[in-house]
Amino acid sequence: MPNYKEIFVKTDKCTGCLTCKIACAVEHSETKSLFSAIRESPGPVSRVYVEWLPGNVKVPVLCRHCEDAPCLNACISGAISRSDTNAVITDASKCIGCWTCVMVCPYGVIGRDQTFAKAFRCDRCPDREIPACVGACPTQALVYETVDGFSKTKRKTVSRELLTREGA
Amino acid sequence: MTSENPFQNLTTDPAVQQMLAKAKENNISTVWDRYEQMLPQCGFGETGLCCRHCLQGPCRINPFDPDAETGICGANADVMVARGLDRAIAAGTAAHSGHAKHLAHTLLKMARGQAKDYKITDPVKLKKVAARLNIAVDGRPETDIALDVAKAALADFHEKDTPVLWASGVVTPGRVEVLSKLGLVPKGIDHEVAEIMHRTLYGVDADTVNLLLGGLRCSVADLAGCYMGTDLADILFGTPTPLASQANLGTLKKESVNIALHGHNPVLSEIIVKVAGEMTDEAVAAGADRINVVGICCTGNELMERHGIPSCTHSVSQEMALLTGAVDAMIVDYQCIMPSVASVAECMGTKVITTMDICKITGAEHIDVKEETAAENARQAILQAVAGFKKRKNRPTHIPALTNTVVAGFSTESIVAALSKLNAKDPLAPLADNIKSGNIKGVCLFAGCNNVKIPQDINYTKIAAKLLKENVLVVATGCGAGSLMRHDFMDPAKTRDLCGDGLFAVLNAIGEANGLGGPLPSVLHLGSCVDNSRAVEITVALANYLGVDINQMPVVASAPEPTSEKAVSIGTYAVAAGLPTHVGVMLPVMGSALVAKVLTQTVKDLTGGYFIVEPDPDKAADMLLQALNDRRKGLGLV
Numbered sequence: 001m002p003n004y005k006e007i008f009v010k011t012d013k014c015t016g017c018l019t020c021k022i023a024c025a026v027e028h029s030e031t032k033s034l035f036s037a038i039r040e041s042p043g044p045v046s047r048v049y050v051e052w053l054p055g056n057v058k059v060p061v062l063c064r065h066c067e068d069a070p071c072l073n074a075c076i077s078g079a080i081s082r083s084d085t086n087a088v089i090t091d092a093s094k095c096i097g098c099w100t101c102v103m104v105c106p107y108g109v110i111g112r113d114q115t116f117a118k119a120f121r122c123d124r125c126p127d128r129e130i131p132a133c134v135g136a137c138p139t140q141a142l143v144y145e146t147v148d149g150f151s152k153t154k155r156k157t158v159s160r161e162l163l164t165r166e167g168a
Numbered sequence: 169m170t171s172e173n174p175f176q177n178l179t180t181d182p183a184v185q186q187m188l189a190k191a192k193e194n195n196i197s198t199v200w201d202r203y204e205q206m207l208p209q210c211g212f213g214e215t216g217l218c219c220r221h222c223l224q225g226p227c228r229i230n231p232f233d234p235d236a237e238t239g240i241c242g243a244n245a246d247v248m249v250a251r252g253l254d255r256a257i258a259a260g261t262a263a264h265s266g267h268a269k270h271l272a273h274t275l276l277k278m279a280r281g282q283a284k285d286y287k288i289t290d291p292v293k294l295k296k297v298a299a300r301l302n303i304a305v306d307g308r309p310e311t312d313i314a315l316d317v318a319k320a321a322l323a324d325f326h327e328k329d330t331p332v333l334w335a336s337g338v339v340t341p342g343r344v345e346v347l348s349k350l351g352l353v354p355k356g357i358d359h360e361v362a363e364i365m366h367r368t369l370y371g372v373d374a375d376t377v378n379l380l381l382g383g384l385r386c387s388v389a390d391l392a393g394c395y396m397g398t399d400l401a402d403i404l405f406g407t408p409t410p411l412a413s414q415a416n417l418g419t420l421k422k423e424s425v426n427i428a429l430h431g432h433n434p435v436l437s438e439i440i441v442k443v444a445g446e447m448t449d450e451a452v453a454a455g456a457d458r459i460n461v462v463g464i465c466c467t468g469n470e471l472m473e474r475h476g477i478p479s480c481t482h483s484v485s486q487e488m489a490l491l492t493g494a495v496d497a498m499i500v501d502y503q504c505i506m507p508s509v510a511s512v513a514e515c516m517g518t519k520v521i522t523t524m525d526i527c528k529i530t531g532a533e534h535i536d537v538k539e540e541t542a543a544e545n546a547r548q549a550i551l552q553a554v555a556g557f558k559k560r561k562n563r564p565t566h567i568p569a570l571t572n573t574v575v576a577g578f579s580t581e582s583i584v585a586a587l588s589k590l591n592a593k594d595p596l597a598p599l600a601d602n603i604k605s606g607n608i609k610g611v612c613l614f615a616g617c618n619n620v621k622i623p624q625d626i627n628y629t630k631i632a633a634k635l636l637k638e639n640v641l642v643v644a645t646g647c648g649a650g651s652l653m654r655h656d657f658m659d660p661a662k663t664r665d666l667c668g669d670g671l672f673a674v675l676n677a678i679g680e681a682n683g684l685g686g687p688l689p690s691v692l693h694l695g696s697c698v699d700n701s702r703a704v705e706i707t708v709a710l711a712n713y714l715g716v717d718i719n720q721m722p723v724v725a726s727a728p729e730p731t732s733e734k735a736v737s738i739g740t741y742a743v744a745a746g747l748p749t750h751v752g753v754m755l756p757v758m759g760s761a762l763v764a765k766v767l768t769q770t771v772k773d774l775t776g777g778y779f780i781v782e783p784d785p786d787k788a789a790d791m792l793l794q795a796l797n798d799r800r801k802g803l804g805l806v
Contacts, residue, residue: 025232035758038231046232083378134542136208
C-alpha cells in the first residue's frame with residue numbers, strides 16, 4: 001500500500017485565527033476565490049473545526065480518515081467510500097441524511113449541510129497537492145505528512161529535548 | 169523583458185529587477201520576500217471582518233458560517249466593515265492634514281520671524297489663497313497676509329463658526345450644495361478625524377450607512393488637508409512650472425555624495441536642497457564631485473516639481489535605492505517609509521536619518537529638525553552623508569544605468585499659463601473646446617502607491633497606455649506619477665507613440681505654443697499625493713467654466729496599485745467630489761455586501777461618484793472609458 005499523507009494537528013501551534021476554516025470554505029466553493037466565494041449562494045462551508053478549551057487552548061479538529069473507519073462501516077446507503085488517495089469520502093448523491101455516520105464518528109467532524117441536508121466532511125482537497133487548510137495555516141499547526149514522516153520528525157524533536165535535558 | 173527574468177512577476181521596472189537580483193545574491197530580505205513569508209494572509213482581515221476596537225475582542229465573523237452573524241457586542245458584518253473603513257479614512261486624513269498643519273506652523277513661524285530659513289516664494293499664490301479666504305490683501309505687507317493665512321489654516325483644524333474653508337471654498341457651488349444637503353461639509357479637519365475615532369468606538373455608531381456617511385465627511389476633510397498642503401507649500405516654496413528632470417536609479421552617481429530624500433513634506437527637503445547647494449566644498453574635500461540630491465516617493469515629487477530634482481525610485485521599491493550601495497544617507501521625514509530601510513541600510517553600510525519626532529525608526533540615526541533651526545539641522549544631516557561617502561567611495565556600487573527623461577511641474581497655474589498661449593483671453597477655452605469636440609475624451613487622474621501584491625507599475629502602465637490611445641488626458645500624482653515617469657510616460661519624445669491622434673494634437677499644440685518645439689509629455693505630473701488637490705482645482709475650474717458640477721464632468725480617478733490608508737481617504741474624497749474612482753486592489757470591505765454595494769452603487773445617487781473595484785488592468789481601463797463615455801453622453805457630447 002502506498003504511503004499516503006495525512007493531515008496532522010500540532011495543538012501547541014494553533015492561534016485560533018480560523019484561517020484554515022476560510023481556506024477550506026473557499027476551496028469547496030464554486031469559484032475558488034475568497035472575494036467571489038463570499039457572494040455565492042448557497043455559500044460554501046468549511047469542513048475543518050477549531051475548538052476552544054478553557055486555558056485559552058485552541059484545537060483544530062478534522063476528519064482523521066480512519067483506516068478502519070466507523071462511519072464507512074456504519075453507512076447504510078453506501079455513500080461513504082475510500083478514495084484512491086485513501087481518503088474517506090461521502091458521496092452526497094447517495095447520502096440519505098440518516099446521520100448514522102455522525103453518531104459513530106469518534107471525532108465529531110461530520111457536518112450537516114444546511115442547504116442540501118447531506119453529510120459532509122473533509123475530502124483532503126483531491127484537486128490540490130496540499131490541502132487548503134494546511135496551505136493556509138500561518139503557524140504550521142496543520143501538517144500534511146505521512147504517518148512515518150510525522151513520527152520521524154517527532155522522534156527527532158524528542159531526541160533533541162532528551163539530550164538537552166541530559167545537559168548535552 | 170525575457171521570460172527568463174525571475175523578477176518580472178514582482179516588478180516591471182528593469183532597474184528594480186536588477187537590484188532584486190543583487191538582493192537575492194546577497195541574501196538581503198526585501199518587501200517582496202517579506203510578502204512571500206506573510207502568505208497566506210488572513211481572510212478575515214482581507215474581507216474587513218475582524219474588529220479589535222474593544223478588549224472583549226478580538227472578534228471576527230466567519231463569512232462562511234451562517235451562524236456567525238455578529239461580534240461579541242452584536243455588531244454585524246456590515247457595521248464591522250464600515251467601522252474599519254472609517255478608521256482607514258481617518259488615518260489617511262490625519263496624515264495629509266498633519267502634513268498641511270506642519271506647513272501651516274512653518275508659515276506662521278516664518279511670518280512671525282521665527283523661522284529665518286523660510287520665506288514667501290510665491291506672493292501671487294499667497295494673495296490668491298488669501299483672497300479665497302476673504303483675507304484682505306491690498307496694501308498689506310506680505311508677511312501680514314501670510315500670518316493671517318497661516319492662522320486661517322490652523323483654525324480649519326478645529327470646530328468654529330465656519331465650516332472647513334479649505335473644503336467649502338475650493339469646490340463648485342453645486343458641490344457645496346450637494347455636500348451640505350448630505351451633511352458632508354466638515355466642521356474641522358481634526359474634528360472629523362476625532363469624530364471617526366469616537367463613532368467607531370465600542371458601543372457607538374452601529375448604523376452602516378450612517379457610518380459610511382461619517383467616513384465620506386471625513387474624506388472631504390482629507391481633501392481640505394491636501395488642498396491646504398499644496399497651497400501652503402506653493403506659497404513657501406514656489407508654484408511649479410514645467411521643467412525637465414530625470415527618474416530612476418540611474419540618477420544616483422558613483423562619484424557624488426548621494427542623498428536620498430524620502431517621505432513627503434517639503435518643509436525639510438527644501439532646506440536640504442538649498443543647504444546642499446552651498447556645501448559642494450565639503451563634498452569635494454571628501455573626494456566627491458558634488459552633492460547629488462535625489463528624491464524617493466512624494467518628497468521626490470515635491471522636489472521634482474519645484475526644482476527638477478531627480479526622482480530615484482518610488483513606493484514599493486524604496487529599498488532598492490539602498491541596494492545600489494551608492495546612497496550615502498537616506499534622510500526621511502514621514503509617511504510611506506518602510507521601517508525595513510533601516511535594516512537594508514545596515515546591510516549596505518548606509519545611514520538612514522530620521523528627522524521628525526513622530527517618525528523615528530529603530531536602527532536609524534535621529535536628527536531632530538525644527539523649523540527655527542532648519543538650515544543648521546540640514547547641514548548636520550548633510551555632513552553625515554559626506555562622512556558616509558568617505559567610507560563608501562572605494563567600495564563597489566551597483567547603480568543600474570537606467571534613467572528616464574521626465575518633464576514635470578504641472579500645476580493649475582502653469583497649465584493655465586500654458587493654455588493662455590493658445591488663448592490669452594480665455595485660457596480654459598482650448599481645453600474645454602477639445603473636450604467638447606472629442607479630441608480629448610476626458611481626463612483620468614492616476615494617484616496612489618505601488619502595492620507588493622501587484623507586479624510593480626503594471627496596472628499604471630497598462631491602464632494609462634490604453635486610455636492615452638483613446639485620447640484621454642492623463643494626469644498623475646504621488647507614486648502614480650512616479651510609476652509612470654519610470655516608464656517614459658513623462659518623456660515628451662514618447663508622446664506621439666503613446667497618445668491617440670486627438671490628444672496628441674492638443675498636447676502638441678500647447679507644447680508648440682509654449683516654445684517647447686514639440687508636445688507636452690503624454691502624462692502631466694501634478695506633484696505629490698497632497699497635490700491631488702491640483703487635479704481637483706483643475707476639474708473645478710473646468711466645471712465652473714462649463715457651468716456644470718463635478719459629477720457631470722468626464723473626469724475619472726484611478727488608484728490602480730494603492731497601499732496606504734491615504735489612498736483610501738483620497739479615493740473616498742474623489743467619490744465625495746463626484747468622480748468614478750477605480751481601485752485596483754480589493755479594499756477590505758468584501759465581508760459586507762451592503763458596504764460593497766453602497767460604495768460601488770448607492771453612493772452614486774448621493775454624490776454622483778462611486779468606486780470601481782477591479783484588479784484586472786485591462787478590464788479597469790474599459791470600465792474607466794465606459795464611465796467617461798457615460799459622462800459625455802450626459803453632457804450631450806459624442
